[in-house]
Amino acid sequence: MNHISLSITKNIHNWLFSIMPEGAASITEMVLIALVYLAIFAVAGLYLVLLERKVAAWFQLRLGPNRVGFKGLLQTMADALKLVSKELTGTDRADKFLYNLAPYFVIISSLMALAVFPFTKEFQAFDINIGIFFLIAISSIGVIGILLGGWSSNNKFALIGAMRSGVQTISYELSVGLSLLTMVLITGSLQLSEIVEVQKNGWLIVQGHIPAVIAFMIYMIAGTAETNRAPFDMVEAESELGAGFHTEYSGMKFAYFFLAEFINMFIIASIATTIFFGGWLSPFGVTESIPVLGVFWFLGKTLLIVFLMMWFRWTFPRLRIDQLLTLEWKYLLPLNLLNIVLMALIVWLNLTIQF
Secondary structure (H helix, E strand, O other): HHHHHHHHHHHHHHHHHHHHHHHHHHHHHHHHHHHHHHHHHHHHHHHHHHHHHHHHHHOOOOOOOOOHHHHOOOOHHHHHHHHOOOOOOOOOOOOHHHHHHHHHHHHHHHHHHOOOOOOOOOOOOOOOOOOOOHHHHHHHHHHHHHHHHHOOOOOOOHHHHHHHHHHHHHHHHHHHHHHHHHHHHOOOOOOOOOOOHHHHHHHHHHHOOOOOOHHHHHHHHHHHOOOOOOOHHHHOOHHHHHHHOOOOOOHHHHHHHHHHHHHHHHHHHHHHHHOOOOOOOOOOOOOOOOOOHHHHHHHHHHHHHHHHHHHHHOOOOOOOHHHHHHHHHHHHHHHHHHHHHHHHHHHHHOOOOOO
16 A cells, blocks of 8 residues: 555656646646645534534534435535635725735645644655654644734724634643653654654554643643634623634635634644644554554544643633633643653653563
């Protein structure tokens, strides 16, 4: 299966370079890869929305979407068609340029982050030696779109939601970054493909002892906060701010914000899968002999973590803004700093588990 996938891509590469100049062939390859990732982006976003609705229904003892398609499988497709057909409205006093630009900041930053994940050993668009650093940097760009959208809408509720987003994202990015840095101490590399290779002898959450478990717990709390999901959804607290920063958006522009939230949840879960749980590696070692199974292992682990984030949403009540900031600055950040020192001691004393 490995040879088949490599031969297909090699044949496409050779065919393109045989029928057009080198520069045009390279650009065409990039466009094809981009189209593949756009398709992944759209399908993943739509069906994560459906999964959210089904999980919510399960927790609340309801059926959830069950009319459009088999057991409601086409419900989100129908919703997407509805949003495409909606009129794009706005306010007269909005800053038109920034108002129209904001959704693209959010959607493009999410799409760029997807490119660096190793879905399998071969299925990775952009394998760079600073992969984790790249992910942390790109995730910071999305908040610019939220800030621009809230401010340019010229709506006080949207502005309050945008300001909350800035405070929340900047605060919880520290814990996300430090928890990932804790695991980098074990691997000695920021490159995601190398981090997965290190885990052939055991997932990092096992190799790293208790500090790795603490780092994972902090990462999940901070990651959920960074995606602005309940119980940290102060950015779009419906009971206070209407729809928050995207109150004045409609149609596809609203859909971009909505879709980006679910893709960001997928990205947070994918980072956790790659760093803590071996990425595409099977716990039984079968992905080496059958590489195509790596995609299923990667997606399976990722969807379990996505389910955990959805479980948070339908279990815990929303925090107040002071509680949200207190949790980060008084508890998570000091614990993270202590944990990273503990992990450094473990690595220095060479106490990581050897399989």
